[in-house]
Every structure is written in C-alpha cells, then in structure tokens.
Amino acid sequence: MAAMKREVNKGAWTAEEDRKLGEVIEIQGPKKWKTIAVKAGLNRCGKSCRLRWMNYLRPNIKRGNISDQEEDLILRLHKLLGNRWSLIAGRLPGRTDNEIKNYWNSHLSKKMNKKKSEKKQTGASLTREKTSIEKRREVEEETSGEINKMAITKEENKSSGDENEHEQEQESSSSNNGINFNVDEFFDFSNEDPLNLEWINSFLET
DNA sequence: AACGCGTCCAACCGCTGTCCA
DNA sequence: ATGGACAGCGGTTGGACGCGT
Known part of the structure; x- marks a missing residue:
C-alpha cells in the first residue's frame, strides 16, 4: 500500500x-x-542518476582548473547568451553546465560586479595599469557588446519597433530578450577546435 | 582549540519542452 | 488533439571545507 512506497535516497552519492x-x-x-535507476538497484530517482552521470561520471569530464582561455570564453559566451549554461558548456569540451554555472556564480559574477563598480568609481578617466589579459578581455567585451547592439538593431529595423532601452543592458541579458542571432549557425560545431577563439571572432564579424 | 564566517560545489527542486500513445 | 511520462535546463540550497580571529 501507501506504506510500501519507499523514500528515495537523496544526498551525496557513494562510490558503490x-x-x-x-x-x-x-x-x-x-x-x-x-x-537505469531501477536496474542499478539504486533507490534514487532517474533525474538524480542523470545528473550524477552528466556532472560527474561521464567520460572525458574535466574538473576544476578552468584556464584563462576557458574563462575568457565563458565571459564572452555569457555576454552573448546570458545564463544559458548548457549552451555555454557545449562550447567547452569536458565542462558541464553545472560547473560553469557554479564557476560563474562563485568567480565571474563577482569579477563582473567588481568591474562595474570600478567603472562607476573611476568614471571616464581610467588610468590604472591593467594586466594584458584584463586589457584583452575588456576589448573583447566591448566588441561583443557592439555585436549584441547590432543584432538588436537589426531586429528593431525589422519590426521598426520601440524605444532604444537596450543600451542599459543588464550585462547578461539574462532574460535573453535582447539577443537575436542564428542559434543554429552559432552552434554548428562541425569545424572544431572549440577553444580556438577564431570561430567566435568570425561569428561576431558577420 | 574553538568559533564564526565566507566560499565552493554537488545535488535538489521546479519548471518547460518534447515525445509518444 | 491531448495528456502523461520523461528529459533537460536554470535557480537554489546545504554541507564540507578553509581561513581568520
């Protein structure tokens, strides 16, 4: 009866x-x-099994040590896509959406906030020394920001629409309303070295 | 040593999309 | 056309851990 219904196992997975x-x-x-959950004799829901496999057990998973290059890519993709972690993870071989989401929430979002408040404070006169990677990143952020605007403008022209409120973009466009580009084209992985930034540059040029 | 606090990350939750009978 | 089951996603939570006092 109802009492027969066993509680499913939750919490951390054991090696067994x-x-x-x-x-x-x-x-x-x-x-x-x-x-799978039943066959394995695991008192867990399918969802939990899937998550465990996708984020931990799957072959070729990279864990930790996100390189500068990867971080750079995450920043740029986030700029383009917002919080679409699985799409971003799709461009980073071996990385899971969960890991990228965690990395964003614990590292990058803070960096972005810091940057924003710095910009506010220093205003137009930005005189401090920057590391080369910071410089590069900033340039690239500007570029992708421009592209976003271009895409938005295209769309606006089509629907000869409303006001140009998009400027004050919540930097992620997390609602994704403003982002408009060909997702199929963007995620055509057929010509890969996924970490090669050429693809994103050429995409941004179009 | 012990406590408080912040950080990180694995896992859960709730929602949406897709598939199939 | 529709409704249920399942898959997938993003947001959130909570426990483990490290560090400073």
Whole structure:
C-alpha cells in the first residue's frame, strides 16, 4: 500500500552507487534514467542518476582548473547568451553546465560586479595599469557588446519597433530578450577546435 | 582549540519542452 | 488533439571545507 512506497535516497552519492550506475549505463547507455535507476538497484530517482552521470561520471569530464582561455570564453559566451549554461558548456569540451554555472556564480559574477563598480568609481578617466589579459578581455567585451547592439538593431529595423532601452543592458541579458542571432549557425560545431577563439571572432564579424 | 564566517560545489527542486500513445 | 511520462535546463540550497580571529 501507501506504506510500501519507499523514500528515495537523496544526498551525496557513494562510490558503490557510482559503480552500480556506471555498470548499468555501460550496458544500456545513458537513456531511460528511470529504468537505469531501477536496474542499478539504486533507490534514487532517474533525474538524480542523470545528473550524477552528466556532472560527474561521464567520460572525458574535466574538473576544476578552468584556464584563462576557458574563462575568457565563458565571459564572452555569457555576454552573448546570458545564463544559458548548457549552451555555454557545449562550447567547452569536458565542462558541464553545472560547473560553469557554479564557476560563474562563485568567480565571474563577482569579477563582473567588481568591474562595474570600478567603472562607476573611476568614471571616464581610467588610468590604472591593467594586466594584458584584463586589457584583452575588456576589448573583447566591448566588441561583443557592439555585436549584441547590432543584432538588436537589426531586429528593431525589422519590426521598426520601440524605444532604444537596450543600451542599459543588464550585462547578461539574462532574460535573453535582447539577443537575436542564428542559434543554429552559432552552434554548428562541425569545424572544431572549440577553444580556438577564431570561430567566435568570425561569428561576431558577420 | 574553538568559533564564526565566507566560499565552493554537488545535488535538489521546479519548471518547460518534447515525445509518444 | 491531448495528456502523461520523461528529459533537460536554470535557480537554489546545504554541507564540507578553509581561513581568520
């Protein structure tokens, strides 16, 4: 009866659970998560199994040590896409959406806030010395910002629309209302070295 | 040593989209 | 056309850990 319904297991995964999950996925592949959970004899929901696999057990996962290059890419992609973590992760081989989201929330969002408040404080006269990577980043942010504006303008021309409120962009456009570009084209990975920034530059040029 | 506080990250939750009967 | 099951996503939470006092 109702009492027969067992509570599902929650919380941290044990090595034993990981092993069982891995075994079943090896046999039937990463699909039908509910079935996987049952077959593995895990008292967990399919969702939880999927998450564990995607973020931890999947082969070729990179963990920690996000390089400058990767960070740079995340910043730029976030500028373009907002909080669409899975799309951003798609451009960073071996990285998961969860990791990128965490990295953004713990590192980059703070950096961005800091930067913003610095800009406010120093106003137009920005005289302090910058590291080369900071300089580069700033230039690139300007560029992608420009592109966003261009895309927005295109759209506005089409619908000869409303006011130009977009300027005061919440830097992420997290609602994504302002972003307008060809997602299919953007995520055509056929010609890869994903960390090669050429692709994004050429995209931004169009 | 012990406490408080901040940070990080794994995992959960709730919602939306997609598929299929 | 519709409704249920499942997959996937982004936001949020909570526990572990490190560090300063």
